[in-house]
Amino acid sequence: MSKNAEDLVALIRGKAGAEPVKLGLILGSGLGHLADTVDGVAIPYTDLPGFPHAGVSGHNPNLVVGMLEGVRVAVFGGRAHYYEQGNSAAMRLPLEVLKGLGGDTVIATNAAGSMRMDMPTGSIMSLSDHINFSGLNPLIGEPSDARFVPMKDAYDPDLRARLRAAAEATGTEMYDGVYAWYSGPSFETPAEIRAIHMLGADAVGMSTVPEVILARFLGLRAAAISTITNMAAGMSDEAISHEHTKAMAPIGAGKLEKVLRATLRGLASTK
Ligand code: HPA
Numbered sequence: 001m002s003k004n005a006e007d008l009v010a011l012i013r014g015k016a017g018a019e020p021v022k023l024g025l026i027l028g029s030g031l032g033h034l035a036d037t038v039d040g041v042a043i044p045y046t047d048l049p050g051f052p053h054a055g056v057s058g059h060n061p062n063l064v065v066g067m068l069e070g071v072r073v074a075v076f077g078g079r080a081h082y083y084e085q086g087n088s089a090a091m092r093l094p095l096e097v098l099k100g101l102g103g104d105t106v107i108a109t110n111a112a113g114s115m116r117m118d119m120p121t122g123s124i125m126s127l128s129d130h131i132n133f134s135g136l137n138p139l140i141g142e143p144s145d146a147r148f149v150p151m152k153d154a155y156d157p158d159l160r161a162r163l164r165a166a167a168e169a170t171g172t173e174m175y176d177g178v179y180a181w182y183s184g185p186s187f188e189t190p191a192e193i194r195a196i197h198m199l200g201a202d203a204v205g206m207s208t209v210p211e212v213i214l215a216r217f218l219g220l221r222a223a224a225i226s227t228i229t230n231m232a233a234g235m236s237d238e239a240i241s242h243e244h245t246k247a248m249a250p251i252g253a254g255k256l257e258k259v260l261r262a263t264l265r266g267l268a269s270t271k
Helices: 005-015 032-037 090-100 157-169 190-198 209-217 241-269
Strands: 025-026 040-046 064-069 071-076 106-114 123-130 175-181 204-205 221-231
Touching: 005 040, 005 090, 005 204, 005 241, 025 241, 032 064, 032 241, 071 090, 071 157, 071 221, 071 241, 090 175, 090 209, 106 241, 123 241, 157 221, 157 241, 175 209, 175 221, 204 221, 221 241
Parallel strands: 025 071, 025 106, 106 221, 123 175, 175 204
Antiparallel strands: 040 064, 064 071, 106 204, 123 221
């Protein structure tokens, strides 16, 4: 663990208590509200030296450590994206801190565009796999052999099964699909969407993939869920914009919250 991460772990334990955290949750656009429901301590990113200044509107840049549905969690209310500073490893420090706090699991959430006509705006999708369409990698420059991270089953089968069971138990429709990472911040062109779809992706977004690569590098179990905020470029007459993403995120966010809460309850009961 880096010295920076060690110092942050000590600082966070001082504020939120030393009891180990089990799971980290990274909240995407329009999903920040879940952080407010954690019974614990909220620490603004600005009080955590080295934490990214998650400057994207619609995010909630606090780390909240506490209990959610019987599980001790660290909720990252905002994430840093590659497109902010050109740093695809921007979430490395937060993930190192999660591990340092005792976490062994991370669930990332995001807003995404759908490339499947049968997966409309307002749907949620559990990631079965991803395509790193950006070609960027957060481990470039990492000197250790640990950089050669296997990415088969990067989205942990047991965790995905738990998400699926939680969706079923709560009567929530949840799709499974492949997410493609596009660097952003501009949205994709219709030609790019046609290309990405042909390559096998079901949804497209500007995050999550670097975090899952880093999570696997750190030995954390990972899963991710998208909320579909729009049909991808050229697939409908819907105008795509960040405003639209923020306006539409709450539709899927309700479903996402149900599934996450039920998944946590399941984890709490099978520790
Ligand atoms: N493309 C990329 N990122 C997104 C989209 C999209 O259509 N919707 C929400 N985030």
